[in-house]
Amino acid sequence: MHFFLASTALLALLKPHRASAASVDFIKTVTLDIANHDLAPDGFQRSTIVANGQYPGPAITAFKGQKLLVTVNNKLTDSSMRRSTTVSFDGIFQTTENAYNEGSAFVTTCPIAPGASYTYEVPLGGQTGTYWYHSELSVQYVDGLRGALIIYDPFDPHRNLYDVDDLSTLLQLGDWWQIPSVTLLTGYEGTGIVPVSDSGTVNGIGRYQGGPAVPFAVTNVVSGKRYRLRIINQSARNVFTVSIDNHPLTIIEADGVSTVPHTVDIIEMLAGQRYSVVINANQPVANYWINAPFVGGLPSRNLHQNATLSRSILRYKGAPIAEPTTPWTLGPVNGTVLVEADLAPLVNTVPPPVDITISLDLQVVAGKAIWNVNNISYLPPKVPTLNQVLAGASNSADFDPTENTFVLPAHKTIQIEFPPTEDDDAHPFHLHGSNFWLIKSMSSPNQNTVNPIRRDVAGVGGSGTIVRFRTDNPGPWMFHCHIFWHKQAGLATVMLSSPADIRQNANPSAAWKELCPTYDALPAELQ
Structure with missing residues (x-):
């Protein structure tokens, strides 16, 4: 698809020299066809609301300073779900002049009607880092309308810390419900009990208790290389706790802000939060668990829920095409857990006095x-x-x-x-x-x-x-x-x-x- 960049081309563009930055077109066009598709992210097939037929939606990539023109074509027809829509680009600072393209339903815009189209202008300015897009209408993104938005910096100050940073290193975490959001919302309004998800997904794939053994998502690495993993919690409720067996995580970005490198073993991520971490593929060639257990309501309220099923695989080149042989855990027992207050910005701006x-x-x-x-x-x-x-x-x-x-x-x-x-x-x-x-x-x-x-x-x-x-x-x-x-x-x-x-x-x-x-x-x- 035209908004994907091949890994080799991306790495070439990421080299910190002015020629590559100057070669990037100022305007980048993206098309998102929002439609209903029958999908089974966790093995249970249901009608969904997704962009370009996939969950999560296609990753939008750009470079610092570009302007995105994102055309949303509303092709929704399923009467069991909302048929209008909006798209918000989380973390992007739309300017005053462009506030009308910000995508917040009934704050900066009205929704896009079924059968209609709208093109959002999204100037990226000086922002870089890890972001995402999703429906901002009611709880519609529960039905699948969410995806990554990555802004690469050709002069990334952390560029010497990693070798690979492309679409293969995205980790998109999501909570998944097998019942449409409109039905779930009616239940919530009647009981006051927030719906409990059936499963958690990593890069669009999950399992639920009693369901089929859907093959887990795989992140491929090569021994000796360092990888920038961009982790996004795209959930509508769940808190995910991320770790990778035998691989420490060095945080270099939080919500689009470069941080002083900070190494931990475990990161707790709330809905909407994003982190970039560097991992070093310096372990024996094998398969390793990427653990992403979650919490989000009492599991007794949804017997499909089993937090240990929320995971994916880190696979070294040369390792068997198989699941890791190590136990399924919730993460390291004695690992260092991120304390958010320990994060520091790479470039410090002292907060001004309060007015x-x-x-x-x-x-x-x-x-x-x-x-x-x-x-x-x-x-x-x-x-x-x-x-x-x-x-x-x-x-x-x-x-x-x-x-x-x-x-x-x-x-x-x-x-x-x-x-x-x-x-x-x-x-x-x-x-x-x-x-x-x-x-x-x-x-x-x-x-x-x-x-x-x-x-x-x-x-x-x-x-x-x-x-x-x-x-x-x-x-x-x-x-x-x-x-x-x-x-x-x-x-x-x-x-x-x-x-x-x-x-x-x-x-x-x-x-x-x-x-x-x-x-x-x-x-x-x-x-």
């Missing part, structure tokens, strides 16, 4: 599918936030209280504080439009205002979490839980920076302006 402090208190309504932020359960407005701003909305009073919109001045430093909770459950809060300094990780009791990591997804809960960000990119940016069941239940806010700057600088296209009238005219069953 505005906001406290966000999260509460669930017992027995109901309702989550509140400061006693408000977010409800998507009929008219998207951006449309309201362009029509003149400027103050909090201009928005319905259920939109939970915080109006912020431009070019200020905002600190958001999540108070401690009685349990250690982590809500992975994700910020659109920019990333944040993680002043206090829930993994540590300490605050760090000297060299905290910057990322765009962090766990909220336990001993409390503090993040800090700048409003230098005015726009209506969601800040929400990336457990999409919780987001759908109201665990979301909108951080709206400088409506006046948005009106002055945003210039939506005619195609974008047609999205809402077309969607609003649809009968409910097609929305």
Whole structure:
């Protein structure tokens, strides 16, 4: 497919010299046909919603500084699932001028109607690293619409640490349900119990208890080479714990930010988080387990669930085409576990002093599918936030209280504080439009205002979490839980920076302006 790069060509382009960087076209076009396909990622066949017929969707690759033109053709027809759609590019900082292409349903855009197409403009600017795309409409990406987005840096400062970095070194983790998301959501709304997945998948392949022995995904390596593995938790709920038997993991990136190399054996990943790790293929030629057990609700609520089945294989060239002979485990018993607070940015930017402090208190309504932020359960407005701003909305009073919109001045430093909770459950809060300094990780009791990591997804809960960000990119940016069941239940806010700057600088296209009238005219069953 035209948006894949062959491994050899990619490695050649990655050599740090200006000629290769200059040879990359500024604009790259990508086509995603969103349609229903019968697939069986874990051996159970069901109708899905996927891009270009596959789960996960095709990986989109680009280079630093390029602009993506991503055409989404909505070909959905299955009435058991949502038939409109949107696509969001997680972690990409759409600019104020381009906020209308950001893809957040009912915040920056209306969904794309069935039978319609829309082309998202995605300028990548100076961003590099590991990202992903997924449906941002309701819980639709549960049905399969998710895939990787990788931005390569020809001048990567970590380039001397690895030999191979291509599509063969992606590890895409996902939770998988055998029942369509609309049915699951109805059950959640009726009981207040978040659906428990049937399985976990690694690169689109998984197994469930009592199901067929689907061949595991394989990552091939050559003895003596070093590999940059880009690991993405594309789940809608599950927390994955990643390790590779006999192979330490040296972290060099978190959510698109290069880190000081930090070696561990085990990484816990919340929904939406991404890490790049380097592994050295210096072990005896054999097959090794890549362990990716997960947690996400009580297994007793879904007897298909067996966390040890969530895994794949690291296969050395010359090893038999077979599963490893070593035991299936949840990972090393005494291995070093990543402590998020130990991560440090490779290039440090000291967090500026705080101008505005906001406290966000999260509460669930017992027995109901309702989550509140400061006693408000977010409800998507009929008219998207951006449309309201362009029509003149400027103050909090201009928005319905259920939109939970915080109006912020431009070019200020905002600190958001999540108070401690009685349990250690982590809500992975994700910020659109920019990333944040993680002043206090829930993994540590300490605050760090000297060299905290910057990322765009962090766990909220336990001993409390503090993040800090700048409003230098005015726009209506969601800040929400990336457990999409919780987001759908109201665990979301909108951080709206400088409506006046948005009106002055945003210039939506005619195609974008047609999205809402077309969607609003649809009968409910097609929305």
